[in-house]
Amino acid sequence: MKNLISQKQFLSPLAKLPCLLLLVAMLALTGCQTDQFDASQSIAGVPKQFQADALTLREGDTLNISFPGSTTLDTTQQIRPDGKIVLPLIGEVAAAGKAPEALQNELLKMYQPQATVKQVMVSVQSPTIPIYVTGAVLRPGPIAVNHPISVLDAVMEAGGFDYTKANLKGVVIVRQQTDRTVRYKLNLKKVLSGSEGGPFYLKPYDIVYVPERFTWF
Numbered sequence: 001m002k003n004l005i006s007q008k009q010f011l012s013p014l015a016k017l018p019c020l021l022l023l024v025a026m027l028a029l030t031g032c033q034t035d036q037f038d039a040s041q042s043i044a045g046v047p048k049q050f051q052a053d054a055l056t057l058r059e060g061d062t063l064n065i066s067f068p069g070s071t072t073l074d075t076t077q078q079i080r081p082d083g084k085i086v087l088p089l090i091g092e093v094a095a096a097g098k099a100p101e102a103l104q105n106e107l108l109k110m111y112q113p114q115a116t117v118k119q120v121m122v123s124v125q126s127p128t129i130p131i132y133v134t135g136a137v138l139r140p141g142p143i144a145v146n147h148p149i150s151v152l153d154a155v156m157e158a159g160g161f162d163y164t165k166a167n168l169k170g171v172v173i174v175r176q177q178t179d180r181t182v183r184y185k186l187n188l189k190k191v192l193s194g195s196e197g198g199p200f201y202l203k204p205y206d207i208v209y210v211p212e213r214f215t216w217f
Contacts (some may be wrong), residue, residue: 059083060079063076065077066123069116070116077095090111101122133210135208136212138161145157151186151208162210165212167213169187169188171186172186
């Protein structure tokens with residue numbers, strides 16, 4: 001099941017949440033690759049992939065753009081829904097989808113005709129990353145974070161478990177990689193008891209699915 005979930009599907013999270021929930025249910029029942037929790041994903045408490053993805057600019061991010069030596073050009077810009085910003089002297093520039101360093105290099109080239117501009121610095125004001133939590137939690141839906149977050153932390157942000165029906169032993173994390181969708185199955189009952197290894201950190205656009213316990217009628 002390749003490319004079931006792409007980052008484009010998350011551009012309007014609230015509008016597309018019902019589709020996401022359906023996809024999670026389908027993935028939970030089908031044969032996509034499933035891996036068990038691997039504590040080695042956590043490096044000094046912060047996974048490298050989370051850091052890398054967090055520094056990819058997206059629509060809505062607010063950028064501080066400064067010009068050392070030419071401070072009159074300094075500006076704060078929010079990336080528009082079309083992915084662009086507007087800068088003095090050069091006008092519209094596409095920013096979404098780029099790393100801050102890549103945007104810095106591009107702007108430096110664009111400003112080269114201005115002899116006073118020797119350096120450009122781009123920084124992001126508290127970038128937010130969407131994570132989705134669904135299933136047997138009290139407030140299912142997207143949450144926005146600007147720091148590394150574990151599966152258990154994300155569930156708590158979603159109001160915590162619905163203990164009347166949540167199956168803590170079979171929590172599923174659905175993750176879209178470059179060419180495939182993978183699932184990780186995590187026993188949060190062990191995590192809560194302290195018998196599990198290190199925390200499982202989420203990546204941008206991950207979906208956390210807390211299934212319901214199977215009951216006989």
